Amino acid sequence: MKKSAPSPRTAPTAAPARWNNALAATPDPHALRKRALILAAGRVFGDKGFHNTTLDDIASALSVTKPALYRYVQNKHEILYECHRMAVELAEEALEQARQLHADAPLQALRSFVALYIRKMTSELGTCVMLTEYYSMTAEHNERIQQRRRVIDRSLRDMVAQAVERGDIAPCDPKFAVFFIMGAINNINRWFSDQGPAAGPDIAETFADFALQSLKPTA
Structure with a gap:
C-alpha cells in the first residue's frame, strides 16, 4: 500500500x-x-x-x-517606589558627571546636568510617566525619595547661585530657577515616546539650551 x-x-x-x-x-x-x-x-x-x-x-x-x-x-506600591528610586539614581549620576566635566564652570555644569539627566531618563525609563505620582506612594517611601531629591535640589541651587556670583547670569532666586528647570524635565515622561518624532538625545540638547536661555545672561 x-x-x-x-x-x-x-x-x-x-x-x-x-x-x-x-x-x-x-x-x-x-x-x-x-x-x-x-x-x-x-x-x-x-x-x-x-x-x-x-x-x-x-x-x-x-x-x-x-x-x-x-x-x-511585594505589591504595586513597592513598584511605584522603585520607579522613583531609579529616577533619583539617574539624576544623582547626571549631577556627579556634570560636576566632573565642569568643576569650575557652574553654568555649564547646570547645562550638562540637564542634558545628561534627560538622556538617561529617556533611554532607561522611557515612558514611565508615574514619576510625577508622589501621592500614591506610602509615606515612608515618599520621604525616602524626597530626602534624596532635596540633596539634588540644593546642589542645583548652589550651581545657580555660583553662576550669579561669577556674573554669568543676572541675579535671580535659585530656588525658583531650579523649580522651573526641574518642572520642565519631570514632565517629559508624560509625552515622550520611544517611537516619537524626537529622539531622547535631541530633546536633551534642546532642553539644555532652553535651561540656559531661561536664566537671563548679564549684559
Whole structure:
C-alpha cells in the first residue's frame, strides 16, 4: 500500500518574550528581571493609571505569572517606589558627571546636568510617566525619595547661585530657577515616546539650551 505523504507542519507561533528578554544568562538575572519589571510596570501605570493597574496587568506585560512577580516585589506600591528610586539614581549620576566635566564652570555644569539627566531618563525609563505620582506612594517611601531629591535640589541651587556670583547670569532666586528647570524635565515622561518624532538625545540638547536661555545672561 502506498504511504501518504506527511502533512506539512505549520511553524509554531513564537511565544511572547518572558521578562521582556531579560535573560537568565547574565551576571545578576534577579536584578535584571526586577529592572524589567519596574520599567514594564511604569508603562502600564502610564496607560491605565496607578490605581486601575493590577499585578495581573503587569505580569501580562512581562508574559509571566503573577506569583513570579512576588520574587521581586511585594505589591504595586513597592513598584511605584522603585520607579522613583531609579529616577533619583539617574539624576544623582547626571549631577556627579556634570560636576566632573565642569568643576569650575557652574553654568555649564547646570547645562550638562540637564542634558545628561534627560538622556538617561529617556533611554532607561522611557515612558514611565508615574514619576510625577508622589501621592500614591506610602509615606515612608515618599520621604525616602524626597530626602534624596532635596540633596539634588540644593546642589542645583548652589550651581545657580555660583553662576550669579561669577556674573554669568543676572541675579535671580535659585530656588525658583531650579523649580522651573526641574518642572520642565519631570514632565517629559508624560509625552515622550520611544517611537516619537524626537529622539531622547535631541530633546536633551534642546532642553539644555532652553535651561540656559531661561536664566537671563548679564549684559
